[in-house]
Amino acid sequence: MTAAGTMRLFGTGTSAGEIQDYTAVPKAAQTHSLSIQADYLRTQSDLVSVEIESVHERAREMDLANRTLAKSRNDVPNLLDELAYQRGMAWTDIAEVADVSVSAVRKWRKGRDASPESRSRLAKFAALLEMLEQKGRIQDPANWMEMDLPLGAGYHIRPLDLYLNGQDVALLDIAEHRGRVEHVLDYIRPGWREIRSKFEVFEDTDGLRSMRMRSE
């Protein structure tokens, strides 16, 4: 049942500026309270899309959790090897994912123990890269993570930035092209449009990069 279909069924028309009486129980016929934030039963379209989203999201969360568990069976040196040498990630980014300094990561490589939290952070990221490759069909997920999203000049948001801000399965939305990138960002990072650089980077006369003001 499409969202539009359910709206018609319950008398909620699509918005045309007029206020339609969408409720089977009019507001006046309900006992009011300050503590009920929104009329939860009446957001029919909301409910349907939220429910669809949440079932789908839950399936992906479980998939990610299972893969993370599998990856956690590797020790930290192996996880680092996978991320750095098989995936080609930069050490700086690996350190950010693990939420430690680059020095700490170096010590792990030399045999120092990592905390269980750090290990599971690495495992989760490795699992997500695997999911992006298999489910999101991204050939080089580590590369995809460190590239700016296609948002137009002046916007510098990488999937890795979103991940470091707490997004995981939402990155699959972007990878699977569920909705345009801008719309996914509007949902997970409202206000992203406010932060736009006035510069652009270009190859200068000596072959090296320089920056200049954007021309538009």
Added chain:
Amino acid sequence: MYPNREVFSNAPLALVTAEVRFTDFPRLRRQETLDAVAIALEERFPLNTPNVLVNFGDIGPDGVPQVEQQRRVVLMNTAKTESVTIAPSSFIYETTAYREFDDFRMSVAAVCEALIGANVRPALVRVGLRYIDEVRVPEPITDARAWAKWIDNSVIGPLTIGPDDVAVRSAQGLVTFDLGDGKGLTFQYAALNQRPPVVQPQFLNRQHFEPGPFFVLDFDGFRDFSGQEAVRLDTDEVTNILTAVHDPVGEAFQRAITDDARDLFRGGAA
């Protein structure tokens, strides 16, 4: 008393609210009246937040929640589990720490007395008593059909209408019963998943709950006054109505839940 009546130690009750609606009473716009009412209630509700903006949520034409803000007097108990909201054409008493109906009724009676004592005796329009349960259970709910263990079949029968081997994404319903003499009972239910709770108090503290899927049982018992003769605000009149709708509400709640749920609410493992 209704069949199976019980006071559960671990009730899923998130909120109980009583709303008494009346014809617009200008005196309630006067600060001295509001002060008098607040003073009369200061033992029970010493916290006074006048002129707060309160949100009354409603859904707009495009399905997006719209919030209407109004200035009101809100009185609260010190534990911030009960509040009284006074407006020119209604008052609302609500609690997140409901224990016994008698206590609840006495609190509503106290508010009526305070109003009457301040010479506020408008004509009644509607008296309503609403119980909202958010049933949360220790077992994981990945499909709405799993609620069958806790919610009676009479509520979630429709879940079996579709094919057996597909997921049930959502379930909701609404039934209105005519109890005669202007009284009615509106029963709403919904199986909800990853979303904020239905009861999100602006001012009150809510008892701790685990986030996750929950089943809403929403019972609204009421009396509409649309007769020829106006009935003026009267403590007994109001409390009698509350008592009269309390029984059908309680009975409906008991019918809506299974024995497993009863065990859970009693505080045992289900």
Added chain:
Amino acid sequence: MESVEPEQLYDELGEVARTRPIFQGDVFKDIILPGFGDEPHLVQIVAHPCSMRKGTDFRPRITVAPVERHKRIEGNDWDGYLGIMPLAELVDGNHYAAKFVDVTAAPSELLHTDARIATLSDHGIYVLQQRLVKHYTRFDVDIPTLAKVAAPVLWEMHQQRDWAETVLDDETDWTTENLHSEEVTFHAWLDEGNPSRRLRLKDDHTHTDMRKEAHQAALARRAEAGGPA
């Protein structure tokens, strides 16, 4: 202006690995700066990484800023104090800052890895660059743009370290001679190919692949040098 806490500012502090190439932001001790008297100074390299070297050799002089004790810069103060680069907790928990007004050219042979006491993280380097630009031109540049401009040269710097540590997996082999030798080999490797790998690096999309390639090449080199494959 961007602020940065000590935990995020430095890459290494105190003990700095010799394998890390000398780079913008590095802090050195015991440097006698010409024209600054006879006492040794702490200095920080402010030269842009692309201008420090000719090929793999340093230019005769490299621009540095003297580093002195300074109160800790916190909160909104990062928007002020535009003549310095704050270096909190630089030595024994004490706070310092590099003074841009006294920037001078130091003989590059004085800037030896043995005298190095701190290196900056990538983010720290961007902050330094942002402050330098502001000091010299009063112009505001954002960090993401600086990061993009610096990406290829930072890639080289990090990869060179990785190469050296892979080929010379025993720290006792990290002699100046060996490290220089590997630097030369690494850069030769970058110049190989048509288009050369160095040219391919101009496209950020190649960076993950190039890291993998570089690591493989370093492993091969280690094997041929007689170490474990």
